[in-house]
Amino acid sequence: MLRALLGDELPVRFEFWDGSALGPARSVGTLHLRSADALRRILWAPGELGFARAFVVGDIDVTGPVPETLRALQTSMPDEIGVGVSALPATIVAARELGAIGTPLPPPDEELVPRGLRHSIGRDKRSVGHHYDVGNDFYRLVLGEAMTYSCARFVTSDTTLPQAQAAKHELICRKLGLADPEVRAACDGDRPRLLDVGCGWGTMAMHAAAHHDVDVVGVTISDEQAALARRRVGEAGLAERVEIRIQDYREITDGPFDAISSIGMAEHVGEARMDEYFERLHELLRPHGRVMNHAIASFGGSRLSRSSFVGRYIFPDGELFDLGDTVAAMHRAGLEVRDVENLREHYARTLRCWVDNLEARWDDAVALVGERRARAWLLYMGGSVNGFDDAGLQLFQTLGVRDDGSGASAMAPTRRSFDPT
Template identity: 45%
Template sequence: MTTLAQISIAGALTTLAPNGLPFRFTAYDGSATGPDDAAIHLHLATERGLSYILTAPGDLGLVRAYVMGDLEITGVHPANPYELMRMLLTELHFERPSPAEALRIVRGLGWSHLKPPPPPPQEQLPRWRRIFEGLLHSRGRDKTAIQHHYDVKNQFYSYILGPSMTYTCAVFPTPDTTLEQAQYEKYDLIARKLDLKPGMRLLDIGCGWGGMLRHAAREYGVHALGVTLAAEQAEWAAEAIKRENLEHLCEVRHLDYRDVPERDFDAISSMGMTEHIGVRSYPAYFAFHLDHLRPGGRLLNHWITRPDNRPRATGPFIDRYIFPDGELTGSGHLITQAENAGFEIRHTENLREHYALTLTHWSQNLQTHWDKAVAEVGPATAKIWALYLAAGRVSFDRNTTQLHQLLAVKLDPQANAHFPLRPTWAS
């Protein structure tokens, strides 16, 4: 039996991961474990880092220690830690210790480490403590959650997204397609699915930096209205519309989509929006769409999904740092809610591999502009985003998450979908 005084940090880690580590680990107490020749090296540099890990087991404690500089990583670029995230999520297997073993480890490492250090300032409160911001998915709380993620800095987003400023999954006709070409193809695929024609009216919900608005207006002569809860996005989109001389066709509003007064749109597009509204809000969400479309009007919903329809909680890293109050479910649940609202489903497709490619490009962009990104938002925020992009890519690679496009139509009173016998777009 190992005595209390002999327990080291690396020894405790080895106890929890008896199958070994895929990377080298060292700690400030001089202990080490993992392959000597491993390409990736993690170094726990401070006692505060140990306190982060012990008081928030799992990804949250590791993220806190890394963001605050207490956990150092070498062997991967800080902008693109994909290989490390892949190892952590696919090759590292922890065994839950028995209560007696957990007590022995904590005693050996020191009770003083069970006092939680202050979390990084970028971290949001746990979901149950956000009640002061309003009830879950109330208008005020939704606005706060959206602003946390999207009102970072437009310049910082440009370092990741590239010239298109498009923050949704691209569509790659071939693996060699550039990111800009793939984002253009995504917008055009949506336009073709919606069967846009000159003079039509399009509503784009959660319009981001206005890419779909400008594409629909520029390429199809459509009158497009976009709404977003992110003030910086709305400002940037309005300026982009002016730069392209599209004011006569495009308008963007800093507005909750539920407050759009116009009706009888020919088409509605919604990209990356459903993840934010909450599963319980789906009936009202689709009721809004149905109410705002003309008979025969089409809805294109583009959103991140899970590979099944079983309910599960969002992980603490994503909920506290990336998408506060975000919720995912399977495509089947959303299709059911759309049908229950009165839509007829005409087409759906899974673009999972395309999102993995999109995230690969975004990580490469961030790596190219890493120094500028750090100067813009600080090293902690830049590291959070790098982790998020890498973990997202692993998730799509492993089929933990998917990306679906759903095309639905509002039937006219005679149940006419105003839809051709065969699709007119090339998917």
């Protein structure tokens, strides 16, 4: 049956609940099918969703490095698992004998299919809450003390994850010109104001306030993120300079700001609201103010399908923009794009660090969020490593400046002022 589903050349070893096995004795990893329900789930939801459901509930386990094992499966198998017409009768007989035929099994409770108007404020809050409100302790375990859930920047081969996250924040601060004399002169003696859209647990806001003497407003629509961010800001002695709000970017009314950072937030905006998003950021900027859009992208753009694993378990309603569409939308909003940098290799390395953290403290993670959610995260991060490694996923930092029509941008003519190394 398995050969009918996957073909003759099995990319990894498969071991079954009855002690039998298929595939090479030595391979990058081994898939353990713990019961016939694993096949049943795959038959009823061919492709990644059926596999993911089986993995999340524990009907499938992986021995060996998860990213590399998933990579072997991805490169050696068709996009959708299917059965040829000639093999169908034998497959049905084998599936019946194995107990893999029956009514569909219910999906795990960890799945979410959002309801309501797509990318409305209420639906976005529910979708974001599904992802981020799983517990701050779990995120601290996975992300480390930096508490930063976005691509880091590894300056050297031995840069640690906390150092790499600080380097990323410093790079963004420099691209935004927070220390540039022209920016500070425009503030008439006041500290520059930074808006951090999708501020997470406040790390970027704290870095900017502590290292660049700015006032920061950080907004998030995750209740748990905001609670911890406020506590961290207070413990760092930055409460007078950093304000954390539970607020959607569409509800901000107290501009102008001298700079705006949006780090890992645009993926939640949606293509239909892309113009509205950049127009709103433009409205909130002073003339010549800068905005940094730091976001995962894919060529041609992509909407995470309801039938995809990531769309059901990780990022409901998530959408990735094409870089060209991002640049065009920024231009339409009156933001001149002045710099674009791709950090995709850095994101692959960041994800490997997160996978290592999760696996090193697996029992603690299970105690915090339950085994199924921990398994979903392991599958998500392990699979995402491959997306950035093979360039199917990109991470672009796109810097825009509010155009006032004069042609002046208050930008340095080279990148030299950007690089803190």
